Structure formats: C-alpha cells, structure tokens
Amino acid sequence: MTVVESTATDTRAVILDAAVAEMVRVGLRKLSLVEVARVAGVSRQTVYRYFRDRDELITAVVSRDVDATLAETRAAVDGISDLREALRTGIAVVLRRARQHPILDALLQSEPEVVVPFLSSPGSPVLRVARPVLEELVARRLPTMAVGRMRIFGDMVARILVSYTVMPPDQPVEQVAATLADVFVDGLAA
Secondary structure, eight states: OOHHHHHHHHHHHHHHHHHHHHHHHHTTTTOOHHHHHHHHTSOHHHHHHHOSSHHHHHHHHHHHHHHHHHHHHHHHHTTOOOHHHHHHHHHHHHHHHHHTOHHHHHHHHHOHHHHHHHHHSTTOHHHHHHHHHHHHHHHHHOTTSOHHHHHHHHHHHHHHHHHHHHSOOSSOHHHHHHHHHHHHHHHHHO
C-alpha cells in the first residue's frame, strides 16, 4: 500500500467517524456535511471528494458497520459445523451489536420513521449484504439444500433480524438467539 492510499483510507475513516458522531448528536435529518467536515477536521471539499452527497455518506456509514458486524459474525461461526449452533452464535453477535450500537439507539429514539424504512426497504444495504452471508452459513452446513430454498431462508432470517434490531425484545440476547435458531432449524426440517 502506498502512502497516498493509506492517507486516503485514513481520511475516509476520519470522515465516517465524524459522521457517526454527528448522527448520534443531531440525527439523520439534521446531518450536515459542513458539520461533518468541521468535526473531521477537513474541508467541505474533502468530504465531497469522498462522498457525493449526504445520502452516500449515510450509506457508507451503515455499510461500514454492516461489514464489521458480518465479519465478526463470520469469525464467530467459522469453526461451528452444526447449523443450529452456528445460527445461535451468529444471531447473538448481530443482536448484541445492534443493542450496543450508538447510532441505531439514538436514531430509534429520535427518528424511527427515518431509520426503519432505511433498514428494511428492499434496497436496504443491510438486507442486501446480510442475505448472502446467511445463505453461505447454511450452504456450508447443509450443502444439499436447494438453492432456491436457501435464498428464501437467507431472506427470511435477514428480515427477522432487522425486525429484532429495530424492535429489540426484552429477553436476553442469548435467549432470543437460541429460540430463533431453534425455530429456523426446526422449520428447515419440516
């Protein structure tokens, strides 16, 4: 990696971190690229060099977090061959991260009408990235499952996890994860 690439990556990360801080502070509706630039310690032009507009910046923040969650989930389930246990472990990672997420918590309190459609719409970056990961999780453990059924399963689990993310149940994460894993695996057996 060259120095220029490293600097560009660092600047992008600094801008994303500043956007996170601003989202927590003011929400999505009042998010300003000028303020993000100020918090990041860069010029407004620098922010626009990396992100065309506010929506692209918001999508990048969400995508970065989704990628980190999926990487942590993959690492947690990597050595688990049993589908039920892999699902339980993976679901627990996702739900735990969602419950501890500063932006999600703040936005669900202040702007649920903005956040819920963003997370659950058909083009949602969360659903778009989570589905294939869930399909991969099942494919590695049930290689004989029909591809069509695997896609439906991945879509169903992703949508349910988004639902549990935006409306967290009162039960402990591990209990919810175990129950959902049982329901999903027992449903596959039917």
